[in-house]
Amino acid sequence: MKESVVASSLAAEAYAFVRHRILRGELSMGQVISRRKVAAELGMSFLPVSEALLRLEFEGLLESRPRAGTRVRIPSREDVRGHYIVREALEAQAARLFAVVATPEDRADVQKLAARVDAMSVSDASQYLPAHEKLHRRIAEGARCPALSSAIEKTHALASTWFCVTRQTSEGEPPPRRHQDLVDILVAGDPDAAGEAMRQHVARSFENAMERLKPYFRLRKAYGKTFFRSEKRQKKQLIDASALN
Template sequence: MAERPAPQPRRKRPRAGGVSLTSRAYEAIRSAILSGELPLGGPISGRGLARRLRMSLLPVAQALRQLENDGLVESRPRAGTVVRMPTAEDIRGHYVIREALETQSARLFAERATIAERRELRAMAAALDTLYAGKGGARQDANRTHATFHHRIAECAGCPELVSAIEKSHVLVLNWLYNSAADFHPPPRRWHRDLAEVLTRDDPEAADRKMREHVRFGLETVLRRLAASQRLADAAPRVFIRQRRRRQSSAKNPIQPTKPKR
């Protein structure tokens, strides 16, 4: 193999905080999706993100692949990537999993939570019911607190895998909820207090049943909101914005390579 010319020196960019660029890209894109900055069903440009995040395309591509694995985005190999718009069937399927995980979490909580943890849960439930009863402005707070509530149940169940599985599950649901502020129906007034009461009663079977009921109610809520989201998405169909083309040079002129700038 002939010698290669010396490559030009490259500016080195020290890594920030010791985390890999791919992880940073993953977190950044994920939070952009969850915050609604990248709307449901909207297109994602890998190169655009790479420019915005000041990194090469590669970490972004890896992050997108991971997000696809998580079910947050959808990538068609040479055409583009979009934020995944779930179908009603997807959501039902997801809730089957969620029901499985949450009921298991409830069982373990009922078996293993300490006295202090049970007291804490009852307090959280009361606060949560109050938030939901409040006026519309508190709904985002309520959603976040609701996630924390379930997260705490899983933590007290004492199984890290369960915690992370449930967290991943909540991420998807939050994503589906945030993007449609309309059609909000508050849950029954004592909804979470009733749940906490049963969970803290030291009866795993009863905890399982009550949690199952709780999750199924959540399914109805999300399905309602999905319909609203889809109405919005259909009104603004996803489209890739492209640069204006230059006028075509009439006919048989195969030269003019004219690299696009940059």
């Protein structure tokens, strides 16, 4: 598979390649990544690959131990909680700014996207996550602060790795108009109300995430400190953890 991305440096190319793989779910959580394998696959030395993996480790997508290996990070309860607390802070700030400085076009776009997301939550589950992220990204754009947008973008990338592996829980109550209600408050223009609404929205996502990731917390403990290189042991641990589901 040729990369469509034209990178200025080999390291950037490797970064995009591995990141794309993780976000598409081709690499499951806990899976070990070999720098040399990736380097051979991309036809480059493993030094630019190292730089790319290092960057991904900073972003929280990977974890590595010296001379042991690099693997896709499995979140702990504290990781998920911390992530959603930071995310709540950033998204609430974006909501506050949006309520004040967003243009009429911003508000119209966001309302349109919210309607689409709510519709997808009951019909097309496969496209729900991308649409949901796009809505939040659009809200951040409306806040007119690049630094805030990029900070939020990072948190989304990290969370994406957690959900591309879990099955959609379409069970029970798909509350329609959840996002439409949210953006209705945002476009109204009151920053305090907007921040509070977004805060509650993220808090609901947090509870949902904790529920869906529960089996993986055991998996993380089972993995422990060791980096399994053979797939057999990995599979064994996985089914052991799933059995406790």
